Amino acid sequence: MGKGESDDSEDMQRKEKAKIQLKRNIGYFDGVSFIIGTIVGAGIFVSPTGVLKHSLLNVGIALIIWTASGLVSLMGSLCYAELGTSLPFSGGEYSHIKRGLGSLPAFVFIWTSTFTKPALNAARALLFAEYATQPFYGICPPPEVLKKCLALAVLWSLGILNGCSVKMAAWVQTVFTLLKMMALSVIAVGGIVLLIARQKESLARFEDLFGSEIPNASQVAEAFFQGLYAYGGWWSLNYMAEEMKNPSRNIPLTVMTAVPAVIVFYLLVNISYLTVLTPKEIVSSVAVAVTWADRVIPSVAWIIPLCVAVSIFGALNSSMFTLGRLSYAGSQSGHLPVLISMLNVHSCTPAPAMIFSTTIASIFIIPSDLIMLTNYFGFSAWLMIGLTCASLIVLRYREPHLHRPYKVFLPVPFVMVAVSFFLVSAPIVWSPNLQYIYAFLFMLGSLIVYLPFIHFKLHFAFLDKITCHLQLLLEVSPPDGSAEGKCE
Numbered sequence: 001m002g003k004g005e006s007d008d009s010e011d012m013q014r015k016e017k018a019k020i021q022l023k024r025n026i027g028y029f030d031g032v033s034f035i036i037g038t039i040v041g042a043g044i045f046v047s048p049t050g051v052l053k054h055s056l057l058n059v060g061i062a063l064i065i066w067t068a069s070g071l072v073s074l075m076g077s078l079c080y081a082e083l084g085t086s087l088p089f090s091g092g093e094y095s096h097i098k099r100g101l102g103s104l105p106a107f108v109f110i111w112t113s114t115f116t117k118p119a120l121n122a123a124r125a126l127l128f129a130e131y132a133t134q135p136f137y138g139i140c141p142p143p144e145v146l147k148k149c150l151a152l153a154v155l156w157s158l159g160i161l162n163g164c165s166v167k168m169a170a171w172v173q174t175v176f177t178l179l180k181m182m183a184l185s186v187i188a189v190g191g192i193v194l195l196i197a198r199q200k201e202s203l204a205r206f207e208d209l210f211g212s213e214i215p216n217a218s219q220v221a222e223a224f225f226q227g228l229y230a231y232g233g234w235w236s237l238n239y240m241a242e243e244m245k246n247p248s249r250n251i252p253l254t255v256m257t258a259v260p261a262v263i264v265f266y267l268l269v270n271i272s273y274l275t276v277l278t279p280k281e282i283v284s285s286v287a288v289a290v291t292w293a294d295r296v297i298p299s300v301a302w303i304i305p306l307c308v309a310v311s312i313f314g315a316l317n318s319s320m321f322t323l324g325r326l327s328y329a330g331s332q333s334g335h336l337p338v339l340i341s342m343l344n345v346h347s348c349t350p351a352p353a354m355i356f357s358t359t360i361a362s363i364f365i366i367p368s369d370l371i372m373l374t375n376y377f378g379f380s381a382w383l384m385i386g387l388t389c390a391s392l393i394v395l396r397y398r399e400p401h402l403h404r405p406y407k408v409f410l411p412v413p414f415v416m417v418a419v420s421f422f423l424v425s426a427p428i429v430w431s432p433n434l435q436y437i438y439a440f441l442f443m444l445g446s447l448i449v450y451l452p453f454i455h456f457k458l459h460f461a462f463l464d465k466i467t468c469h470l471q472l473l474l475e476v477s478p479p480d481g482s483a484e485g486k487c488e
Contacts, residue, residue, distance in 0.1 A: 020343045020477045022090065022350075023166065026243045030170040031254035032261075033177040034240065034318045035077075038233030039262050040180055041315040042127055044269055045289040045308045049282055050226030054219050057279040060209030062223065066270055069227030070263035076416050077234040077255045078408045079389050084238040085405040086395075088247040091329025092239040092322065093388040098333060100391025100398075107454060109387070110330040111446035112380050117323050118357055122364035124316045125151035131309040135302065151365050154313070158320050159358030163344070163351040166243060169321055176314030183307035184265050187289060190296050191272020206274070221426055228423070229378075230266065233315070234259055235385065239322035248405035320357065327353035332479070335454060339467045342476035352476055379424045379436070380443065386420025389413040 026034075051069075055062040080092075089095045094113070098106035129150040133142035162169045215223065237244075237254055244250050273288055276295050285291040289308070293301035328350040331341035336356075344351040392413045395402060428436050452458040471477070 020345060020348060021479050022243050022343070023348050024243055024245045025166045026170055026240055027245045028250045028254055030174060031237055031240075031244060031250055032258045033170070033174040034321070035234060035237055035254060035258035036181065036262060037173050037177040037314040038236040038318040038322070039073075039231055039258075040177075040184070040265075040311060041124065041233075042131075042308050042312050043230045044184070044266060045304065045311060046287045048230065048270060048273065048288055049285070050229075051223045052279055053283050054215065054223035054226060056213045056215045056219065057283065058210060058212040058214060059206065059274060059279060061215060061220070063209070063267065063270065065220070065223045065227045066266055067263065069224060069231055070259070070266065072228065072416075072419055073231040073234045074255075074259045074263070075412050076385060076389070077237075077259050078252075079392055079413045079416055080235055080238050081252045081255045082404060082406055082408045083388070083392055083395075084241040084251045085248050086402055088241040088244065088251075089329065090239060090242040090325040090332075092235060092241075092326060093384050094326055095329055096238070096388050096391045097384070100394045101387060103333075103335075103454065104450060105387055106333070107335050107450050108443055108446045109384050110326065110335050111449070112384075112443050113323075113326060114336075114360065115442070116380065117319070117326070118361035119364045121155065121316060121319050121323065121357075121361040122151070124312055124319065125155045125361070125365060128154055128309055128312040128316065131305050131312065134305060148365055152362055154316065155320075155358055155361055155365070158317050159354050162317070162321050162324055163349055163354035164347055166347075166349055169317065173314060173317055173321070176310055176317065180307065180311040180314055181265070183304070183311070184269055187272050187292060188265060188268035190292075191268065191275045194272075194275050194296070206271075212279075218430060221422075221430075225423065225427070231259075231262065232381070233318075235388075236318060236322045239325040242325075252406040320354070320361075323357045324350050324354040327357050337463070337467070338478075339470055339476070342471060342474075342478055345475050345477050352470075352474060355474075379427060380439065382420045382423040386417050386424065389416040389420065393417070 051065050052059075052062045055065060080096075083096045087096060087099060091098075094106050094109050097109055126147060129147040130142065132150060133146060136142070161172065234255075237251060241247050241251060273282055273292055276292050277285070277288070281291065282288055287305075287308075289304045290301065293304040297303075327336060327340050330336040331338060331353065340350075340353045340356050342352050343349060390413075392408075393410075396410065
């Protein structure tokens with residue numbers, strides 16, 4: 001081969017390596033860390049009282065609801081595993097709803113998520129700031145300005161980290177997931193040791209599991225809501241399907257490892273709490289894990305608030321990672337500004353998407369009262385889960401020949417659709433509130449944007465110039481493009 005041909009070959013290889021696209025850097029253990037890290041936040045440490053309270057302090061019913069909530073989450077994650085292996089794209093539910101049900105439902109999803117998910121991240125950042133600053137102020141509440149400044153610092157630190165390196169973000173997630181699971185292990189193992197050491201005293205608490213008053217259907221449903229909320233985050237893996245190594249194998253395997261592990265830990269931790277504290281003490285405690293530590297390990301009880309902060313930090317990191325991928329996928333489909341779909345030419349990360357989602361979360365932190373509004377959007381999460389599982393059913397019949405490395409038992413998505421419908425309608429029927437109407441109106445407000453800008457493709461030329469300048473400033477390029485500049 002001549003010198004000219006050799007140079008051409010090397011040039012082609014160089015250009016091929018310079019292609020801008022998301023890299024498959026997330027392996028099996030990273031996936032497990034992301035799922036567990038997203039599910040396990042502050043709730044299991046601070047306030048696992050909702051299930052017990054709505055179960056009328058009936059320990060047997062409460063433990064059944066914890067188990068049932070975990071099984072529903074597992075069924076949902078298996079549905080998502082089929083979608084993630086057959087359609088391994090960034091964006092999670094958004095990508096699946098768009099493929100199964102069309103562009104408009106997908107736009108409603110991303111419109112709502114652009115409001116609710118950053119607000120949830122803002123709430124997590126503020127909660128982290130509260131636990132991180134509390135040891136320095138004793139019984140006095142930390143200053144609001146300090147909490148907000150720390151929350152903003154944490155948000156932007158994680159936003160920059162996720163925008164610069166997927167490997168570093170995955171490493172941070174793995175470390176913080178291991179730390180929080182060690183903390184849960186201390187509580188779980190401590191409960192088992194106490195059960196063995198104080199057999200008569202401890203087992204007496206569990207002799208009459210169903211001795212208390214039996215809750216009615218409405219109260220069971222409320223307890224079920226609390227349990228499902230504690231398992232929230234099992235859907236996170238599908239947001240990074242495009243970056244998973246061997247997604248056909250790793251997505252189902254990751255789901256079948258992470259969710260059952262969380263179920264087991266949640267049950268053991270609840271049993272540990274009940275071994276040390278009475279149901280009334282658990283319900284009246286502000287932070288159950290702290291009360292447990294004061295009784296069991298008083299000399300190092302300070303470690304529990306630290307563990308809560310670590311747990312929140314890990315959950316925030318994974319949530320920001322997935323939110324960046326949602327914005328990235330929405331922009332690729334034309335539902336968000338085109339700049340958000342671009343990748344950094346050096347790290348191949350969706351840096352503009354991370355800047356976009358972190359900026360919105362920062363806005364929520366400043367007047368933190370806005371975060372309270374997102375409580376009324378809780379039903380929207382299950383609405384989208386229902387639509388995603390409905391998409392799976394539609395795709396099974398409409399695209400029977402779609403390659404599906406993993407297939408869930410078909411009745412499972414039907415059950416998930418029914419559960420989602422119940423969870424969407426129940427709070428509105430049982431406790432009607434004007435704020436729910438506002439939430440629905442906000443979701444319908446997406447039509448005002450969708451019709452002119454998406455359906456009729458209304459476009460302003462000056463936006464192209466702004467995009468071009470920002471592209472050069474941020475050093476980003478469209479996916480699958482050359483690393484050489486696009487706006488020269």
